[in-house]
Amino acid sequence: MTKRINSSSRTQLAFTSFRRNRVGFFCLWVLMILYGLAIFADFICPYSYQDEDRSFSYCPPTAVEILDQGHWVHPFVYARALTFDSLHRRIYVIDHAQKYPIHFLKNGRLFTVDAPGRFYLWGADARGRDLFSRIWYGARISLSIGLLGVAISFILGLLIGGIAGYYGGWIDSVLMRFCEMFMMVPGFYLMLALRAAVPENFNSVQVYLSVVVILALIGWASLARIIRGMALSLRERDYVLAAKTLGVSDIAIIFKHILPQTISFSCATLMLTVSSYILAEAGLSVVGLGVQDPIPSWGNLLSDAMAIVPVIFAPWILLPGLFIFIAVMCFNIVGDALRDAFDPMFKES
Amino acid sequence: MNVLQIQNVSKSFGDIRAVDDVSLSLEQGDNLAIIGESGCGKTTLAKMIMGLIPPDEGTIKAQANSLQMVFQDPHQSLDPLWDVRAILKEAFWRQRSLSDQQIQEKIEQMLVSVGLSPQVLQRFPHEFSGGERQRIAIARALLTSPKVLVLDEAVSALDTLVQKQIMDLLKKLKQDFNLTYVFISHNLRLVRNFSDKIMVMYQGKIVEEGLAKTVLQSPAHPYTQQLLQAAFYTNFK
Amino acid sequence: MNKVLSIENLTVAVGSKRLVDQVSFDIPQGKIVALAGGSGSGKTTIGLSILRLIPSALRIKQGNIIFEGKNLLDLSAEDMRQLRGARIGMVFQEPLSTFDPLFTIGQQMDEVLVAHTRLSKQERYKKILETLSEVELSDPSRAYKSFPHQLSGGMRQRAMVAQAIVGGPSLIIADEPTSSLDVTLQVKIMELFVRLKNKNMSILLIAHDLGMIAQVADEVIILSQGEMVEKGPVSQVINQPRHEYTKQLVGAFQ
Numbered sequence: 001m002t003k004r005i006n007s008s009s010r011t012q013l014a015f016t017s018f019r020r021n022r023v024g025f026f027c028l029w030v031l032m033i034l035y036g037l038a039i040f041a042d043f044i045c046p047y048s049y050q051d052e053d054r055s056f057s058y059c060p061p062t063a064v065e066i067l068d069q070g071h072w073v074h075p076f077v078y079a080r081a082l083t084f085d086s087l088h089r090r091i092y093v094i095d096h097a098q099k100y101p102i103h104f105l106k107n108g109r110l111f112t113v114d115a116p117g118r119f120y121l122w123g124a125d126a127r128g129r130d131l132f133s134r135i136w137y138g139a140r141i142s143l144s145i146g147l148l149g150v151a152i153s154f155i156l157g158l159l160i161g162g163i164a165g166y167y168g169g170w171i172d173s174v175l176m177r178f179c180e181m182f183m184m185v186p187g188f189y190l191m192l193a194l195r196a197a198v199p200e201n202f203n204s205v206q207v208y209l210s211v212v213v214i215l216a217l218i219g220w221a222s223l224a225r226i227i228r229g230m231a232l233s234l235r236e237r238d239y240v241l242a243a244k245t246l247g248v249s250d251i252a253i254i255f256k257h258i259l260p261q262t263i264s265f266s267c268a269t270l271m272l273t274v275s276s277y278i279l280a281e282a283g284l285s286v287v288g289l290g291v292q293d294p295i296p297s298w299g300n301l302l303s304d305a306m307a308i309v310p311v312i313f314a315p316w317i318l319l320p321g322l323f324i325f326i327a328v329m330c331f332n333i334v335g336d337a338l339r340d341a342f343d344p345m346f347k348e349s
Numbered sequence: 350m351n352v353l354q355i356q357n358v359s360k361s362f363g364d365i366r367a368v369d370d371v372s373l374s375l376e377q378g379d380n381l382a383i384i385g386e387s388g389c390g391k392t393t394l395a396k397m398i399m400g401l402i403p404p405d406e407g408t409i410k411a412q413a414n415s416l417q418m419v420f421q422d423p424h425q426s427l428d429p430l431w432d433v434r435a436i437l438k439e440a441f442w443r444q445r446s447l448s449d450q451q452i453q454e455k456i457e458q459m460l461v462s463v464g465l466s467p468q469v470l471q472r473f474p475h476e477f478s479g480g481e482r483q484r485i486a487i488a489r490a491l492l493t494s495p496k497v498l499v500l501d502e503a504v505s506a507l508d509t510l511v512q513k514q515i516m517d518l519l520k521k522l523k524q525d526f527n528l529t530y531v532f533i534s535h536n537l538r539l540v541r542n543f544s545d546k547i548m549v550m551y552q553g554k555i556v557e558e559g560l561a562k563t564v565l566q567s568p569a570h571p572y573t574q575q576l577l578q579a580a581f582y583t584n585f586k
Numbered sequence: 587m588n589k590v591l592s593i594e595n596l597t598v599a600v601g602s603k604r605l606v607d608q609v610s611f612d613i614p615q616g617k618i619v620a621l622a623g624g625s626g627s628g629k630t631t632i633g634l635s636i637l638r639l640i641p642s643a644l645r646i647k648q649g650n651i652i653f654e655g656k657n658l659l660d661l662s663a664e665d666m667r668q669l670r671g672a673r674i675g676m677v678f679q680e681p682l683s684t685f686d687p688l689f690t691i692g693q694q695m696d697e698v699l700v701a702h703t704r705l706s707k708q709e710r711y712k713k714i715l716e717t718l719s720e721v722e723l724s725d726p727s728r729a730y731k732s733f734p735h736q737l738s739g740g741m742r743q744r745a746m747v748a749q750a751i752v753g754g755p756s757l758i759i760a761d762e763p764t765s766s767l768d769v770t771l772q773v774k775i776m777e778l779f780v781r782l783k784n785k786n787m788s789i790l791l792i793a794h795d796l797g798m799i800a801q802v803a804d805e806v807i808i809l810s811q812g813e814m815v816e817k818g819p820v821s822q823v824i825n826q827p828r829h830e831y832t833k834q835l836v837g838a839f840q
Contacts, residue, residue, distance in 0.1 A: 238426040242486075245399050245418050246493065247443045260430050386768035387739060478625065508624040508794040513838040535768045538797070538839070579769035 014264065017341040024337025027330040034327060038139035045133035046112045046119055050294045053118055055082055056128035058314040059092055062120045064102065076101045077119055089313065123316035125304055135320055138296035141208065143327065145297075146277040149215030150270055156216065157223030158262070162254050164224070165231025176228065182221040190218050191280060195289050204295050211290055215277045226269060230262045264342045271335030275328040282324050298324050350377045352415065352496050352529050353398065358407030359553075360393055367393040368404070369553035377496065380523065380530045382540040382561065384576060385550035391533045394550075395501045398531065411497070414443060417490035421502035423482035427474040433485055434470040440492035455492060462525060463488045464518060480511035484518070491522065497529045505534065516543060537580035541565055549573045589652075590615050590757050590788040591636070596649035598631050598640065598812075605631045605644065607812040611805075613757065616786040618779060620799040620820070622835065623809035629792045631812075633759045636790075637676060638666045654756065672702035675750030679762040681742040685734035691718075691745045692730030698753050717752045721745070721778055740771035747778060751787070758782070761792040776802045797839035800824045808832045 019025055037044060062077045079098035085091050100117030104110065113119040121132040164175040182190070194214040202210065234240065235258060243253050278298075284290040285299025286306065293300060301320040305311055311318065353375035360368040368390040375381060385391045396402045397409060399418050420426040427436055437456045441447060447455075457467050463484040474482055483503060490498060500519070504512040516539065523530060532544055540547065540561065548558040549570065557570040568574045591613040598606040606628040613619045621629040634640045636651055638658060651658040654673065658666070670676070678684050685694060692714055699710045711730075718726035721744040734742055743763065750758050760779070764772040779789055779802060793799055799806055799820065806823050808816040808831060815829040827833045 238420040238422060239428040241396075241401060242418070242420065242426055242489070243439060244401060245416075246439055246489075247414065248439065252442075257428055386770060509796060509838045510624050510794075510834060537769075575770055579773045 014338075014341045018337055021337040021340065024334055024340075027333040027337075030326065031330045031334065034139060034323070034330075035143055037136055038143050041133075041136040041140060043108065044110045045130070045136050046109055046121070047130040047133040049129065049134050049137040049296050051129060051133070053124075053128035056080070056092075056118050056120070056124050057082075057126055058090060058310065059118070059120050059124040059128065060314070061123045061316060062118070065099075068099075074101055077113060077117065079117055122319055123314060125301075125314075125317060126310070131301075131316060131319060134296040134301060135298070135323060138298050138301055138320065139323070141291055141295065141297035142278055142281060142299065142324070145208070145212055145215065145281045146274040146331075148212045149219065149277045150274050152213065152216035153220040153223055153273060154266070154270060156220040157227055157266075158259055160220075161224035161227030161229075162231050162259050162262070165228035166235050166250065166254050166258060168232065168235075172228070176225070179221040179224050182217065183225075187218045187280065188283060191215075191284060192289070194218075195284065204291055208291055211281060211284065215280055218280065219273050219277065223266065223269060223273065227259075227262045227266065230265065231258050234258045234261055265339070267342065268335045268339030271331050271338060275331035275335070278324065278327055278331070351375070352377050352379075352411060353531075354408075354410040355398070356408050356410075358394070358397060358404045358409060360390075360397060360402070360405050366553050368397070370407075371550075371553075371555055372407075373548060373555075373558075375497065375529055375531070377529055378527065379546060380532065380544045382532045382534065382544035382547045383550060384534060384537055384540070384547060386535045386576075388552070389550040390553040391550050392501055395499050395531070395533055398499055414493070415496040416499060417493055417495035417497070418499040418501060419483065419486050419490050419503045422506055423479045423486060424474075424506075426486050427482055429474050432471055432473050436474075436485065437470075437489055437492060440489045443493065456488075459488045459492055462491070462522065478511075479507050480515060483507065483515055487515075487518070487522070491526060491528075494526075495528070497531065499531045499533070501533045502535070503532075504539065505536070512539065519543075535576075537565065537576050549576065588615055589613065590654065591790070592650075592652040593632070593636075594650040594652070596632065596635060596651065597647045598628070598635055598644055599647050600644045604647075605812050606635070608648075609807075609809070609812075609814050611807050611814070611817060613788050613790055615756070615788055616783060617804045618783050618789045618791055618802055620791040620793060620803035620806040621809060622793060622796055622799055622806055624794055626811065627809040628812035629809050630761055632809075633761050633790065633792050636759060637670060637674065638663075668702070671698045671755070672753045673755050673757070675753065675755040675758045677743075677746050677750045677758060677760040677763045679765050681739075681746040682734060684746060685742070685749075687734055690731055690733055691737070691749075695730075695749050695752050698749060702753050714748075714752060717748045718745070720751075721748045722774070723748070739767055740774060743767060743771070743775055744778065747775070747782075751782065755787070757788045757790065759790045759792070762794070763791075764798065765793075765795075772798065795839065796824065796835045800839075808835065 059080060062080070064075050064077060066072060066075050076099045079095040079100065080092040081095055083091050083093055100113040100119070102111050102113055102119065106112055111119070118128070120130050122135070123131050125131055125134065160175050160179070164172040191214055194217060195210070198207065198210045240253060240257055243257055281290055281297065282299035282302065285297050286303045288300070288303060290299050291297050298320040301317070305317045305321070351374060353373070355371060355373045358368060358371050359366065371394060373381070383391050383394070393402070395418065397404050399416055434456070437459070438452060441452050456470070460467055460469065465481065465484050465488070469477070469485070474485070477485070504515050507515065519530070520543065522528065530544070532540060534540065544561050546559065547561045547564040549556050549564070549572065551572045557564060557568065557573045564573060565577065568577055589612045593612070594610050596606055596609045597604060609628070609632060611619065621632060623629050631640065631644065635646055636653070636658065640646070646659060658669070661669070685691070695714045695717070696710055699705055699713065705713065714730060715726045718729050723729045723741060723744055729737065729741070729745060737745060747763070764775050767775065776798065779791070783789060791799065791803055803820050805818065806820050807814055808823065808829065810831045816823055816827065816832045823832060824836055827836050
């Protein structure tokens with residue numbers, strides 16, 4: 001036999017190509033780290049997300065000390081006490097007499113300090129809750145909502161787009177008009193409208209799931225249109241005609257011949273959709289319509305930062321915004337890299 | 350025994366009459382060549398024979414599921430995401446009663462018949478040359494045990510040497526499996542020493558038909574004469 | 587008879603695999619020289635090497651390509667750009683992917699003249715119409731205004747030849763120029779090539795159909811797996827083939 005590359009499918013070839021895109025691959029690792037830290041939040045965070053201590057309101061990040069009078073010692077933090085200066089601004093005074101050693105791997109947590117000492121790696125919020133802990137517990141909400149929403153959008157988009165594109169005719173017309181109804185309304189407003197329909201007495205889990213469904217509903221239509229376009233051209237391929245002559249049923253053709261071809265190109269769109277869902281959830285939460293306090297999400301953590309006074313005096317409360325930025329950027333870059341990897345025309349340098 | 354009967358079939362796309370009042374009758378064991386250039390309607394006719402599109406007028410009669418087709422472009426007729434085993438197994442879609450074991454045996458026997466080794470089963474279409482892919486396509490078609498094979502420009506996309514190999518293979522398979530061929534092409538040269546009967550199409554109509562020997566030696570219609578000259582390079586330099 | 591193109595010991599490889607191995611041949615002025623072989627024979631790579639358009643993964647390991655007295659492998663990228671279109675024209679297999687679908691035929695041919703000549707707008711228009719009628723497009727001014735998809739396959743291919751010759755090159759490289767056409771159109775393109783040859787243009791014809799080559803070319807070089815297996819005047823190679831592979835190729839079209 002002549003030309004033999006290796007026995008791998010096009011998907012495997014595409015992933016090899018993706019790995020060669022260093023930036024994309026790096027961003028994928030960053031995302032995996034973010035998700036890993038979110039999953040293990042119980043372990044890496046010193047406090048639960050509700051653990052508050054009002055005497056430490058807006059406490060700045062606590063420095064970790066490793067030198068004591070010139071000698072290397074086990075890491076510890078100094079105690080802090082709250083006072084107010086002449087202009088009634090909060091000042092935390094360090095008490096060098098009182099040391100709290102940092103305990104590693106105690107009580108199932110990576111690092112903690114004994115009460116009444118408090119350890120704020122990235123500072124405290126208004127109620128003295130540890131921002132570091134709340135960011136990683138919040139990651140669970142913000143990062144998972146995007147994925148779940150995309151999963152539902154994807155299934156909806158595949159089904160509706162695949163059926164519309166394959167059959168064409170009036171089925172296509174009806175389904176696409178249905179799609180357009182969703183696409184007509186600007187995403188954020190549609191989201192608010194749907195959110196208003198959610199009953200008031202829902203608990204936090206129910207609110208979470210409602211937000212997932214809402215996100216899925218704002219994004220599925222554009223995905224469906226893309227898949228429908230691909231299905232329209234794919235159904236003319238000779239291997240689809242061959243399957244028809246073999247008597248293969250329409251449903252089997254759609255699921256086994258047409259949709260698999262669309263998935264590889266959809267991957268890129270999916271990544272980009274996840275990033276837009278993360279932003280959408282953050283947008284909902286900032287205005288207080290996402291998951292409610294005390295459950296943190298990056299979005300509702302940022303709602304604390306909507307007043308100028310805290311931002312000036314406690315700038316660390318903007319950190320959740322940095323993580324939103326990182327997550328969205330990484331999903332976008334990975335999405336672009338995936339699209340390039342699957343693009344048959346793309347020539348590697 | 351009559352395996353295909355086409356009577357006064359026509360098909361239009363908008364204003365264009367792609368197929369205009371075509372009739373033909375095929376007996377078992379025939380080797381019919383339909384010759385014509387792009388736009389003459391031969392591919393539309395092939396799709397109607399296969400039941401992929403319905404004729405506007407006329408009737409097509411054949412035993413159900415007795416016809417199979419081999420397509421022109423070996424790069425497009427095999428799903429690039431499927432391995433060869435899956436591609437060939439699809440041929441058994443209508444034969445649900447067979448066990449996996451039986452299917453595997455039939456596939457392996459067929460691979461031998463078309464000149465491929467069983468190792469191709471794990472591989473993917475892009476790993477094969479054009480000629481090899483056509484062998485796979487032919488194997489897929491034959492696994493349904495058809496009576497008639499419609500070959501739509503099945504060798505036109507291949508190199509001349511490979512064309513000859515595939516034509517030789519088709520001759521052998523016709524004998525081995527007692528097949529009837531409808532060989533569609535724009536090149537008369539290919540069907541010399543291959544087909545028994547020739548039908549020439551031009552702008553949707555049959556302009557000449559007859560025994561291959563006759564048509565090739567003394568073509569009656571001017572268009573056939575033109576095709577003949579072009580195919581055998583007899584009119585320039 | 588002076589030589590328009592002279593290839594000496596050309597070797598092109600990707601990694602350690604040689605796609606073209608020590609190939610040498612000349613193209614005299616006013617002659618059609620054919621490179622014949624199946625896929626993988628290296629014939630397309632040779633054509634691309636002359637134009638210095640080989641993919642970046644391939645390397646020219648050895649050899650000289652002398653065109654009109656200059657070694658093309660020594661020229662800069664800018665000089666090569668000046669050469670393509672003006673001195674060497676290219677005709678490829680699939681005109682649909684070579685022509686830009688967004689511009690008319692006339693606009694694309696105009697580009698060639700603008701890049702390589704100093705003719706005025708009227709002079710360019712006149713030259714393009716002349717060239718379009720030379721390739722036997724029945725309505726040159728209509729062809730000028732047409733988009734590629736508005737022309738039939740045969741007309742598009744003729745338009746591609748027109749684009750290749752409008753700059754007045756001394757050499758045309760045609761890679762499988764008729765493979766996507768029906769037989770009667772193939773004949774027309776071949777007749778066109780013969781007419782061009784009689785006007786003293788040289789043509790390098792790259793094809794796998796030895797039958798077509800036999801009717802048109804003056805000399806043929808048979809390639810197999812990157813190596814020259816036979817070379818000579820067409821009638822000699824076809825009627826008295828010496829190499830096994832040549833015999834197979836000849837047998838395939840008899």
